[in-house]
Amino acid sequence: MAPKPQIIKLVVLAALAAVAFVMLGFQTPSPGITLRFELYEAGVKKSDLFTRPDVVAAVFIRAVTPDGEAVVFSGPTRGSVHISAGALADVARNWTELLKARGHDPEDFFTALIVSLAVINKTSGKPLFYTTYFLDYHPAKVVRGDRELIYTLHIAKGRGEWRGHVVKVDREEKRGLFTSYSFTPLSMKLPYVEPPKDTWCEVVSPDPPAFICWYRKAWVGVENLTSVLPSTYFTTYNGKLYMKIPVIMAVNNYTYSGSVGVAIGTLPATSQVAVGAALAVPGDYGPSISLAGWSWGGRQYFLANGLFLGPTRSGWIWIWGRPVFASYDVYYEGVLGRDYIQEENYFYIADIYISGSTIVSGKDFGLPQEVANLFYGGVDKQQLVISNTALSDGALQPGEHIQFNEIFPYFDRCEADFEVGIPVGAVVLAVLARVPVPAVLPKDVFPGIDISLSIQGATMYVLGSIKNYGDHPDVPTDYNVPEYIYAAVSKYQYTATDIWGNTCLYQVPSGIYIEAR
Numbered sequence: 001m002a003p004k005p006q007i008i009k010l011v012v013l014a015a016l017a018a019v020a021f022v023m024l025g026f027q028t029p030s031p032g033i034t035l036r037f038e039l040y041e042a043g044v045k046k047s048d049l050f051t052r053p054d055v056v057a058a059v060f061i062r063a064v065t066p067d068g069e070a071v072v073f074s075g076p077t078r079g080s081v082h083i084s085a086g087a088l089a090d091v092a093r094n095w096t097e098l099l100k101a102r103g104h105d106p107e108d109f110f111t112a113l114i115v116s117l118a119v120i121n122k123t124s125g126k127p128l129f130y131t132t133y134f135l136d137y138h139p140a141k142v143v144r145g146d147r148e149l150i151y152t153l154h155i156a157k158g159r160g161e162w163r164g165h166v167v168k169v170d171r172e173e174k175r176g177l178f179t180s181y182s183f184t185p186l187s188m189k190l191p192y193v194e195p196p197k198d199t200w201c202e203v204v205s206p207d208p209p210a211f212i213c214w215y216r217k218a219w220v221g222v223e224n225l226t227s228v229l230p231s232t233y234f235t236t237y238n239g240k241l242y243m244k245i246p247v248i249m250a251v252n253n254y255t256y257s258g259s260v261g262v263a264i265g266t267l268p269a270t271s272q273v274a275v276g277a278a279l280a281v282p283g284d285y286g287p288s289i290s291l292a293g294w295s296w297g298g299r300q301y302f303l304a305n306g307l308f309l310g311p312t313r314s315g316w317i318w319i320w321g322r323p324v325f326a327s328y329d330v331y332y333e334g335v336l337g338r339d340y341i342q343e344e345n346y347f348y349i350a351d352i353y354i355s356g357s358t359i360v361s362g363k364d365f366g367l368p369q370e371v372a373n374l375f376y377g378g379v380d381k382q383q384l385v386i387s388n389t390a391l392s393d394g395a396l397q398p399g400e401h402i403q404f405n406e407i408f409p410y411f412d413r414c415e416a417d418f419e420v421g422i423p424v425g426a427v428v429l430a431v432l433a434r435v436p437v438p439a440v441l442p443k444d445v446f447p448g449i450d451i452s453l454s455i456q457g458a459t460m461y462v463l464g465s466i467k468n469y470g471d472h473p474d475v476p477t478d479y480n481v482p483e484y485i486y487a488a489v490s491k492y493q494y495t496a497t498d499i500w501g502n503t504c505l506y507q508v509p510s511g512i513y514i515e516a517r
Helices: 006-029 047-051 085-101 140-143 369-378 404-412 425-430
Strands: 034-040 055-065 068-076 081-082 108-122 125-138 147-157 165-175 198-206 209-220 234-237 238-252 261-268 270-282 288-299 304-309 314-334 337-352 361-365 379-383 401-403 420-422 452-456 464-470 483-490 494-497 503-506 509-515
Touching: 034 085, 034 108, 034 420, 034 464, 047 379, 055 081, 055 209, 055 337, 068 081, 068 085, 068 314, 081 085, 081 361, 085 108, 085 140, 085 238, 108 140, 108 147, 108 209, 108 314, 108 337, 108 369, 125 140, 125 147, 125 165, 125 270, 125 337, 140 147, 165 288, 165 494, 198 509, 209 425, 238 261, 238 304, 238 361, 238 369, 238 420, 238 425, 261 509, 288 337, 288 425, 288 452, 304 361, 337 425, 337 452, 361 503, 369 379, 369 425, 369 483, 369 509, 401 404, 401 503, 404 483, 420 509
Parallel strands: 034 147, 068 198, 125 288, 238 509, 288 494
Antiparallel strands: 034 081, 055 068, 055 108, 108 125, 108 288, 147 165, 198 209, 209 314, 234 238, 238 314, 261 304, 261 464, 270 288, 270 337, 270 452, 314 337, 314 361, 379 483, 401 464, 420 452, 483 509, 494 503
16 A cells, blocks of 8 residues: 555655754754864964874863862863863853842853963973963853854964964854753873872873873962951952952152142943953073963943042052962873973952942052062063153153053054053062962062953053143142153063964053152
8 A cells, every 4th residue: 555645744754854853963062162272383284283193182271260260171182172061050150140249241241261282292292382371251151051152272383482372262152952061071080190189180192191280389369368468458249358459550759749640441331341361481581471361351341540649649549359370380291201391370360349330449549568569679660752642752741641542552562452550470479478389480570470451452442541730729739840751661571472473572561650850
């Protein structure tokens, strides 16, 4: 008997549905974050290193949390890794709930994954590529659990070098039909290997056995600072401890001087306020310091504060934040023994306190001496002489002012997007100078390390200005005299790298100083 037409149609439709389901299954994004790595040496693509049998690679990923950081992935890679939404769920939810409690929309907020990639020649034990980068992402998108966030990190180095820099990040977002958290499988470890606390060793070759290990030898958070800084530097919000972090320190040094105003601000517009991270590694000719992405930020954030300084007065503008410093040693361990790859030290701010969309700030007169005394050791004062501005002659005449967006390009000649310097190195050194910790970089380096408060974008800047009021009617002791403007500049140059591995060196302004001579 011939099958009925209706039955044939049902069979065909069922078959088509099954095919569609299978195809959809293969195309459905995996919720969470996927990282892809593209390698370049002197502008030539080298991503085929991941496929070579004599090359091994591992990735170590920490998520920035309001408290500091948490390890969310470590394991071998052949050019990509996936961090499931389940592995990131707790961190992402903590951030979104914290933002909601502060009256701010979590959709506007981003934090970071600290991504370290090591690519090693298995035969020699020598690194071929190594980099650490703060990759910003939106935790609210992870919490929804219905999409895959795909980031391609383009990592470049010069010929014959092995320290790489992320020079570009491609971002892609795929949305799925269903919400489901998957789980990241545990990394394979040999049964007789038991890494000590604060050590993460990843098996990159089971036969013969080989590991890439990250050993954390120092970590400083805001809780470590309470014993060495005055209690007035700290406050608690929502059960978390925050400290005053300087964003502007200004000095009007002389008796024969005018009154000077310094202001800083951002607009709650579509631009992104971002806080940078700094990476420092020892080098043959001193430390190599670079910006390594962003640790905290978002849209719609508002900041405004200012100082008015008469003769011989000083002051500082601060925000409430949670600074972090971490130091790691990285090793490759194979059958022939242990090969040291490098030491890396990074500085960032894990969280900044906001109320609604306002970055909570304040100001104090005088300087934070516990920080400033160390800060001075890491900077040089440099007079600002900037053509086509009010400082073209090096001085502000009475009534003249200069905007910050006229000052930033003077320093940011490598387009590193560095604006207001935040002296986290001096803050950290306040602890390392008094608390015994393992030796890391020479302590005279730390004061010269700064991170940045910036507005992301080529034409947007943190707002601010410096004005010479001269003889102000409300100040009986000031005069109509020019003010020579100085910036405190890190003694150590920062590096920026392009796709060909070319290095550009630039200076980092750490503070504004006003002197009349």
